[in-house]
Amino acid sequence: MKALIIDDERLARKELTNLLKDYGQIDIVGEAANADEALEMVNKLNPDLLFLDIQMPGKTGFELLEMLDNVPQVIFTTAYDEFALKAFEVNALDYLLKPIQIERLNESINKLLAKHQSANPSGRNPDKKLTLEDQVFVKDGDKCWFVSLSNIRLFESDGNYIKVYFDNNRPMIHKSLNALDEKLDSRHFFRASRKHIVNLSWVEAIEPWFNGGLMVRLRGGDKVEVSRRQAAKFKEMMSL
Template structure:
């Protein structure tokens, strides 16, 4: 019987000017077998010098509001940033954060369970194979497009391209093959207004495009890019009734 490959261990750094927040993150990291803390810094300028000196980590836990240089500006000047999980007391920066392609956005105070979900995303991103960009999807009929309000403008989204929708606090993230859209609405309101039968609520925090499922394993649906969308126990019966299977 083949021996399973060991789980990857990601090296990580913390940059946060508040000591209590650094100590909390250091404690959470110490509880997580898949993480190894390399450095914990209290200033973004120190972080800039650390990375410009050629140091590298797999994951960066980064505060936003810091004196002299904030976390978002640090990301803008780094030429090759690691996987980034933002940690902040403010929700106002979510749109800017996802424009910078961060992996997750943790609003303080967050518990270990929420921290673990962010780490799982980082692990998936770290282990996902690098692939060529998928070919452009053919334009869908007009009724597959919806306009959604993103950062004070209306954006047309072809929902054939959507993989899943995730609720985070008082906004949702619409995830496609190429981009994430931050929409300020509740999951309940969006679920009630989506006109597509193939979008199904599979979890308290997730709506899934059934047409983009590649596999189902370990209580989750696998979508392109190797991303796993959890299927909540209370949603499983309805989900499997709707699923076309042999």
């Protein structure tokens, strides 16, 4: 399992590297001292796991995650325990307080390996399309989430932002729907109109609509209109 250590403190990186030597399953493929370095290394090395400091000069660890299309597993490492609650709110795999204790590190690695074995993820590729098995990082104001794409039922364009529908949440992210559409696997996500992308696995019912279009109802009750231009393609994909 390829891991990247991201921390602005050289000694902290060295200490964690030494602690991880006893875990043969973890292959440390690189180190980064800030978010910009880390972004380049993530795109180049495609790690399965990030050991990520939160407070760093320049961009924070959270801001790094916002820049990633496909987010690996994350174990936060920081000296500031006031960030603990926020880290758990975003559903990180774990949170380690510096100086890192070997017992807590062992707990984190065991949790990681159990999750890795059950998911059995394939190697990441920055050019590959995002599927239902991938996860993304969503931040809206002070609230953050790691979200599996399988749980996101709908993306809705709102000006220069996209509203992301999952559970009872509707956070807004600063991204264009066109850019997102290029990243998503068309076998799982469908561009219903210029304003909407739907998760096909959430489609519950389909009915004819005005001017040759369709109305799609998703599990949970959301309704999305499929434009006339896209209706024929949608019917073909759903085998109607």
